[in-house]
Amino acid sequence: MNRRVSSVLIATALLLASAACGDSGSGDDEVSVSLITKNSTNPFFVTMQQGAKESAKAEGVKLTIAAGKEDGDEQTQVQAIEDAIARGDKGILITTNGPGVNPAIKKAREAGLYVIALDTPPDPPDTVDITFATDNFRAGELIGKWTAAQLAGKPATIAMLDLFNDKIVSVDYNRDQGFLTGMGIPTGDKMKNGDEAKSGKYSGGTYQIVCNEPTTGAEDGGRTAMERCLAKNPAINVVYTINEPAAVGAHKALEAAGVKNPLVVSIDGGCDGVQQVKDGVIGATSQQYPIKMAQLGVKAIKQLATGGKKPSVTSGKDFFDTGVALVTDKAATGVESIDTTKGTELCWGKS
């Protein structure tokens, strides 16, 4: 009995395995490109993959997609880079999971592949040929400036809902410190969250920072983090959130605590997030453009492979800035923004 069951299982497993092996032929005259994302679960990267697929079809480029198993999974990315070299790809687009990937990138460039980092500049940035990314510091700065303008001189009691408190990630400190800089609050170390003076003056008046809490960028984490902040000080009127899912959770906690009209700001500009701005759950969000990153990346490598010139960085930055726009229905003077109608047109994620 047992043996029969196990043999059926093994047969099924073999069948599945053989079905999973797709075709792996490649045309020699085609330009081939690899896209390697941090993971294939975050809608941001899923969108990036879709953008790259569409762009590859339009450009007649052969695209191979790979991803880490989760954020921080360097090993799978290294293998994907080695595969790309072996396959004879012309270039690699990668959102790196960490410095452990650097030696493999170096190997790829030595083998003549052009390597573009998307979304996250590697550390150090010159590991790759060029980076196409959102300026996360600027994204934070925009919502910070908007918040200061909305407060119009009122005291700010601020909750900072970050990504982690046990890992240091550039997207985390760039957004956080950018927001505070936009508010006109002096930050200490630009690569460190939570080291600024807990109270003092922002551009419009006095401020107090109640907390820096980790959310893991998800709804349930956002809610618990907000509850902890409110336990420390129920008078919070400004909430910075690392991304929109965290903002949704924070909103649930604020609502439950009966906080009146808090200013909740966020970053991402996914379609759900823009809808939340429309619904008044979020006051303003900085929108980024993952599809554009992927498209520009595919185009750049195609151009190079067919004898064109290399892309160049945005002046004054060490990467090519794919742009960011503030999405809000309450425009503030002196801060350029688009409304939610425009934001919906440009949003990524679900249509």
Place this chain on the structure above:
Amino acid sequence: MTATIQTAAEQFALRRRSPLQRVQHLLHGYPAISPLLVLIIAFAVFSALNPRFAQPASLSLLLQQVAVIGALAVGQTLIILTAGIDLSVGAVTILAMMVGAKLAENNGIPGVLAVLVAIGLGVVAGLVNGTLVTRIALPPFIVTLGTLSVFTAIGLLYTSGQSVQADKLPGLLNWTGETFGAGRWRISWGVVIVLLLYVGVGFALANTAWGRHVYAVGDDKEAAHLAGIRVNRVLISVYVVAGAIYGLTAWILIGRAGAASPNAIVDANLESITAVVIGGTSLFGGRGALLGTLLGALIVGAFRSGLSLAGVDDQWRVLAVGLLVITAVAIDQWIRRVKA
């Protein structure tokens, strides 16, 4: 546990117990005593550090914050009582939640049906785990390590990582997050469901033949088999009940998070095991109590909010919880030396 033949001298020694041995026996009979003491001390210390900690408003939140892990830990307790372990807790919960939520969003199925779909998927997942553990005789650790990956992958393939926002879901799915109460006490319906879950499963464990069989199988499979208990049936039923509980928890999670998100409860498997272990249930099976698990979940939650209110770095909580786990297992080993 093996029966030992005692000499007359040994029996005589047992009758004259030292105070320490008395404690040992007391803990053997009531495993929930040590977590209860820890919780009382934690409460006293955290209230002293910040009086806000013990106020109704923050205690209400404490209950809401531990509800999800507390519910998952009920299923985890059942499995650990049978000397198993379930690493697929979070994966099953997310899969059940996402399928129920997506069907409600895209196909407009009513809330009741979405909840039943989630529970049904939990049952199916439990059947898969239970069947692999019994019929193919694989260790639960390996089975659930495998199904953790399988269920996670299915969930993410199904959703592409997209969450479903609360306003696209039937009201019933968000109802678990709604609160009622008097004055500063705010209890969510999710918390009520979790407390009922503890009462129901606790009653079944203590007062039914099934409950006794669960303990017997966990204590000694061979002896249980010889005593006429259908061991495999009991084991499968435990995985199925646990799966159903995970499906139910999906509903509680939606109400709390304000969305059905595949990126929620990242550490559910470890957090639920932590609650069970701190609660005094033995990882070797056959000994423990559901009440202890509830206390264990509350201890972890109390450390989280208590240290946060005291302005202490969160890493001290991580450290403290780690020490609690090691201490709990050490106490368990010490108690097991009691000759019952």
